[in-house]
Amino acid sequence: MITEQLSIFIHNQKKNSIKLAVGCEQGQHRSVAVIERLAELLKVTYNVEVNHRxxxxxxxxxxxxxxxxxxxxxxxxxxxxxx
Structure with a gap:
């Protein structure tokens, strides 16, 4: 699952913060749904801030x-x- 891969990546980075960007084309705003779900899953373990630019x-x-x-x-x- 992507959250497991992200957890490993975050742990290996040894940084205070990491930014993830999800893009979307054709005006469908799928990236909004993807990042909201990802944030929901990651909030269990990490302090997550979502910004829909x-x-x-x-x-x-x-x-x-x-x-x-x-x-x-x-x-x-x-x-x-x-x-």
């Missing part, structure tokens, strides 16, 4: 995308009303 950016991007769509839709409505 890009989730805030994704929310921001979606907000901006929604604003752009609303502005675009408004332009079309204004155009239709004026013609």
């Amino acid at each position: 890009d989730l805030q950016r994704i929310r921001y991007d979606k907000k901006k995308q929604k604003e752009r769509k609303q502005n675009r839709d408004k332009k079309y409505i204004d155009y239709d009303e004026n013609n």
